[in-house]
Amino acid sequence: MLGIFIGIAAVVSLISLSDGLRGAITGQFGSLGSDKLTIQNAGTGFGPPGSTSVAKLNNHDIDIIEKVNGVNIVVPRLIRMVKVEYNDVVQFKYAGSIPDDKQQVKMVIDSMNIKMQEGMMLEAGETGKVVLGNDFTKTADFGKGLRENVKINIQGKDFRVKGIMQKQSSLITNGVIIMSEKDMKDILNISDETDLIVVQIKSGEDIEKVAADIKEAMRKDRNENIGEEDFSVQTPVQSLQAVDTILTIINIIIIGIASISLLVGGIGIANTMYTSVLERRKEIGVMKAIGARNSDILWIFLIEAGLLGLAGGIIGAVIGLGAAMLIAMVAKGFLGGVAFDVVISWPLLIFAVAFAFILGAISGVTPALQASKLRPVDALRS
Amino acid sequence: MEMVIKLEDVSKIYLMGDNEIKALNHADIIVNRGEFVAIMGPSGSGKSTAMNLTGSLDTPTKGKIFLGKHNIANLDESDLAQIRGKRIGFIFQSFNLIPNLTAKENVMLPMTFQGIDEDERERKAEELLKMIDLGDRMDHYPNQLSGGQQQRVAIARSLANDPEMILADEPTGNLDSKTGEMVMGFLKELNDNGRTIVMVTHDSKLAQEHAKKIYWLKDGRVEKVTVKKAGKWVLVK
Numbered sequence: 001m002l003g004i005f006i007g008i009a010a011v012v013s014l015i016s017l018s019d020g021l022r023g024a025i026t027g028q029f030g031s032l033g034s035d036k037l038t039i040q041n042a043g044t045g046f047g048p049p050g051s052t053s054v055a056k057l058n059n060h061d062i063d064i065i066e067k068v069n070g071v072n073i074v075v076p077r078l079i080r081m082v083k084v085e086y087n088d089v090v091q092f093k094y095a096g097s098i099p100d101d102k103q104q105v106k107m108v109i110d111s112m113n114i115k116m117q118e119g120m121m122l123e124a125g126e127t128g129k130v131v132l133g134n135d136f137t138k139t140a141d142f143g144k145g146l147r148e149n150v151k152i153n154i155q156g157k158d159f160r161v162k163g164i165m166q167k168q169s170s171l172i173t174n175g176v177i178i179m180s181e182k183d184m185k186d187i188l189n190i191s192d193e194t195d196l197i198v199v200q201i202k203s204g205e206d207i208e209k210v211a212a213d214i215k216e217a218m219r220k221d222r223n224e225n226i227g228e229e230d231f232s233v234q235t236p237v238q239s240l241q242a243v244d245t246i247l248t249i250i251n252i253i254i255i256g257i258a259s260i261s262l263l264v265g266g267i268g269i270a271n272t273m274y275t276s277v278l279e280r281r282k283e284i285g286v287m288k289a290i291g292a293r294n295s296d297i298l299w300i301f302l303i304e305a306g307l308l309g310l311a312g313g314i315i316g317a318v319i320g321l322g323a324a325m326l327i328a329m330v331a332k333g334f335l336g337g338v339a340f341d342v343v344i345s346w347p348l349l350i351f352a353v354a355f356a357f358i359l360g361a362i363s364g365v366t367p368a369l370q371a372s373k374l375r376p377v378d379a380l381r382s
Numbered sequence: 383m384e385m386v387i388k389l390e391d392v393s394k395i396y397l398m399g400d401n402e403i404k405a406l407n408h409a410d411i412i413v414n415r416g417e418f419v420a421i422m423g424p425s426g427s428g429k430s431t432a433m434n435l436t437g438s439l440d441t442p443t444k445g446k447i448f449l450g451k452h453n454i455a456n457l458d459e460s461d462l463a464q465i466r467g468k469r470i471g472f473i474f475q476s477f478n479l480i481p482n483l484t485a486k487e488n489v490m491l492p493m494t495f496q497g498i499d500e501d502e503r504e505r506k507a508e509e510l511l512k513m514i515d516l517g518d519r520m521d522h523y524p525n526q527l528s529g530g531q532q533q534r535v536a537i538a539r540s541l542a543n544d545p546e547m548i549l550a551d552e553p554t555g556n557l558d559s560k561t562g563e564m565v566m567g568f569l570k571e572l573n574d575n576g577r578t579i580v581m582v583t584h585d586s587k588l589a590q591e592h593a594k595k596i597y598w599l600k601d602g603r604v605e606k607v608t609v610k611k612a613g614k615w616v617l618v619k
Binding site: 282283286287288289290291292293294295296375376377380 | 434437439440459460463464466467468472474478480481491492495496539542543
């Protein structure tokens with residue numbers, strides 16, 4: 001029975017978790033929505049986008065992209081690490097730029113789901129001010145939490161905090177400094193470069209097609225062969241698919257392990273039933289003497305085996321769900337405001353428990369058959 | 383006289399390697415309705431075999447067994463089980479109650495196998511248990527009952543399906559003499575009220591005290607048959 005309960009617990013906790021996990025991970029992508037795609041320098045692994053490639057994205061690329069059919073808004077973004085000083089403490093933090101165009105700023109606010117907790121968001125082209133992610137209000141980094149209106153020194157220049165954003169599910173957003181593109185280029189001495197280009201397509205357009213067209217246009221412009229591009233054009237769908245693939249692999253592995261556990265459990269039940277049949281030989285004989293047919297005996301033992309499985313299944317489902325909730329709680333604690341929620345799926349639980357019952361019954365078939373075939377005179381002699 | 387069960391020229395032969403063991407050898411046994419028959423003999427006489435065959439718990443190697451008009455010698459186990467459940471009530475030497483069922487549930491069990499619905503089963507079980515003076519112990523488990531009480535529950539159980547015949551295998555074997563007498567008293571009362579009883583025993587005194595017809599077995603054969611006529615034992619065969 002132990003094997004069954006472990007197997008069921010594993011499957012229930014896994015499936016409950018993995019939906020929550022998917023939600024948490026996709027939450028990191030922000031609400032990019034299905035109408036936006038991103039272009040980055042290729043070779044981007046960890047670290048600021050494009051930090052490891054050669055030909056960086058720039059204004060020329062923006063011109064090329066704007067000319068592609070189906071493109072609506074093109075937003076260049078810089079995301080760089082900057083030196084931040086406050087309260088006599090120096091830290092290195094990420095800063096993200098917003099462009100000087102009003103429409104483009106609106107798109108950034110929408111796609112990052114920016115909501116203010118204190119103060120106000122920057123206007124397009126507003127310099128000398130910054131907006132901070134919610135983590136800046138904590139005391140951990142600078143010994144003192146930052147609030148609206150304080151002065152903060154970035155890369156040697158003073159800025160005033162115009163507002164603080166609400167806590168988000170995206171970890172990156174919670175720790176970012178938002179400033180105007182003009183200021184960022186100024187303090188980092190950047191001229192014609194950009195790290196990220198976010199493109200919003202016209203409504204009704206097929207995003208995969210526009211992405212392909214952009215890729216083709218840029219490839220031609222840079223004179224590169226297919227497959228040798230030093231930039232990447234990513235649609236949200238692709239990112240999600242990547243996540244799904246990873247999750248599916250993890251799921252398969254764990255289900256594989258759980259299956260082994262269930263098999264062991266089934267064997268355990270079969271073993272228990274064999275012993276039970278042996279110990280109750282006389283009882284079986286008596287039951288046959290008082291009129292039980294072979295089929296009656298078979299059912300009695302099959303149901304018993306099924307109930308053993310059912311018990312294991314119920315315990316497993318409860319523990320599996322509990323484990324999933326516990327893990328989610330711990331994960332939430334570690335990851336701050338990440339929305340890692342475990343949803344109780346009743347179909348899953350009912351299926352798991354029913355499966356355990358059936359598995360138990362199947363495991364009990366052979367011993368039950370053996371019991372049913374006992375001759376009363378032999379059984380009574382035990 | 384209406385016949386309840388008849389073993390006609392019945393033999394049960396076991397093969398142990400090259401040897402033939404004749405547990406029962408050309409036996410003829412007839413039990414008529416309302417009789418109290420004892421099948422008696424020392425151990426090894428074949429009385430257990432005779433009992434198993436009479437109770438349809440086993441099938442003979444040769445011969446016929448008539449339950450009413452039907453020869454049940456060659457029926458398969460499932461058919462025998464149904465017949466058994468309905469027409470024969472068993473009482474065993476070691477009581478053989480199901481340990482994880484209460485007294486009432488034990489008495490209800492034979493009716494379950496006949497497909498009788500729950501309310502009727504409960505009602506009948508309670509009635510039977512009250513009849514043998516165990517109405518106040520209906521929810522006790524066998525391990526909470528004395529030997530005598532367990533045997534009484536077994537008697538109630540054997541009556542559950544209102545069988546044609548009660549088959550008792552050494553019913554007092556595991557009881558002290560006083561309790562044994564009480565149990566035999568119950569059996570006598572059942573017989574006085576018309577129930578057919580077949581008792582298997584090694585105790586000739588017990589047989590002669592309570593039965594009206596005795597089959598004396600020895601080495602697998604029916605040595606003699608005695609019948610009580612007007613208070614005296616008369617040799618019939």
